[in-house]
Amino acid sequence: SQQGEEDPQALSIQEGENATMNCSYKTSINNLQWYRQNSGRGLVHLILIRSNEREKHSGRLRVTLDTSKKSSSLLITASRAADTASYFCATNFGNEKLTFGTGTRLTIIP
Amino acid sequence: NAGVMQNPRHLVRRRGQEARLRCSPMKGHSHVYWYRQLPEEGLKFMVYLQKENIIDESGMPKERFSAEFPKEGPSILRIQQVVRGDSAAYFCASSPRTGTDEQYFGPGTRLTVT
Numbered sequence: 001s002q003q004g005e006e007d008p009q010a011l012s013i014q015e016g017e018n019a020t021m022n023c024s025y026k027t028s029i030n031n032l033q034w035y036r037q038n039s040g041r042g043l044v045h046l047i048l049i050r051s052n053e054r055e056k057h058s059g060r061l062r063v064t065l066d067t068s069k070k071s072s073s074l075l076i077t078a079s080r081a082a083d084t085a086s087y088f089c090a091t092n093f094g095n096e097k098l099t100f101g102t103g104t105r106l107t108i109i110p
Numbered sequence: 111n112a113g114v115m116q117n118p119r120h121l122v123r124r125r126g127q128e129a130r131l132r133c134s135p136m137k138g139h140s141h142v143y144w145y146r147q148l149p150e151e152g153l154k155f156m157v158y159l160q161k162e163n164i165i166d167e168s169g170m171p172k173e174r175f176s177a178e179f180p181k182e183g184p185s186i187l188r189i190q191q192v193v194r195g196d197s198a199a200y201f202c203a204s205s206p207r208t209g210t211d212e213q214y215f216g217p218g219t220r221l222t223v224t
Contacts, residue, residue, distance in 0.1 A: 033212055042201060042217040043153070088152055097143060097166060098203075098213060100152035 005101050006089060012107040019076040021104040023089030024069075030094040032065060032072050037086045037103070046074070046087075076106075084108045112137065114204050114216035115184075122222045129189040129196070131219045135204030142185045143203040143213060144177060153201060159185060192223045 007022045023032070031050045035043040047063045049056045049072065056063045062075040076083055086105050090098040115134040123129050135142050140161055145153040146169075158166040159179035170177065174192075179185040189196055199220050203213035 035215075040220075043215040045212050045214065048212045090153075096141070096158050097155040097169070098145075098153075099155065100145075102152045 006087070006104040008104060009102070010105045010107070012109060013079060014109050015079055015081055017079055019079050019083070019106055019108075021074045021087050021106070023072045023074070023101055025072075025089075025091045025099075026070065027093060029067075029091045031092045032063075033090045033092070033098065034061075034063060034072075034074050035088045035090060035100075037088065039085070043088070079106075079108045081108050081110050114139075114202055114214050116200075116202050116216035116219050118219060119217060120220050120222070122224060123192050124224055125193055126191050129192050129221055129223075131187040131189075131200050131202075131221070133185040133187070133202030133204075133216060135185070135202075136206075136214055139204035139206050139214070141205045141207065142179050143205075144185075144187050145201045145203065147199040147201060147218075149198075156187070189221075192221075194223050197221055197223045 155169040
């Protein structure tokens with residue numbers, strides 16, 4: 001399966017702490033994207049990182065990509081209660097469709 | 111610029127009925143993707159369409175499911191003779207062009223089959 005797999009499946013941290021989620025995949029990619037989904041809602045695009053990039057930042061988000069290890073990480077710094085959501089990585093293998101992992105459920109404890 | 115629109119947001123159907131899910135892509139986007147999300151799972155690709163063409167339907171079940179994206183109007187995902195296992199959230203996404211751009215997702219249609 002080409003499916004990405006997130007790790008951990010669930011993560012609970014105190015507000016203000018940093019949260020790190022990891023994603024692994026199995027074959028070469030064109031890009032990798034991270035999405036957030038609040039309970040019962042649609043997906044919000046967070047960051048796209050291309051296969052020739054190693055790191056990208058957007059506000060409190062930092063994404064890294066290691067193509068040699070076929071893995072990516074999403075770091076959320078100074079977490080807030082509003083960051084409580086499920087986070088998915090999605091890989092693009094160059095055939096247009098996105099392949100999603102099973103997600104990490106993040107809970108921020110006030 | 112309005113985002114991707116899907117309707118209805120919630121749809122309840124009895125077993126054996128037909129379900130029609132609509133998706134209007136973002137203005138200027140000519141690529142539409144449908145994904146299905148079962149409870150507590152990630153999204154699974156179903157079909158990729160451009161105007162009047164099905165480009166990739168490798169994720170579509172062979173029977174009862176069909177999709178179209180006509181020259182005018184929204185993209186439609188049709189499920190005939192629904193069964194309880196079809197209960198899921200169905201998401202539509204759009205992108206402006208071929209390649210590696212991000213996809214913009216709609217709010218989803220939650221289908222419940224009773």
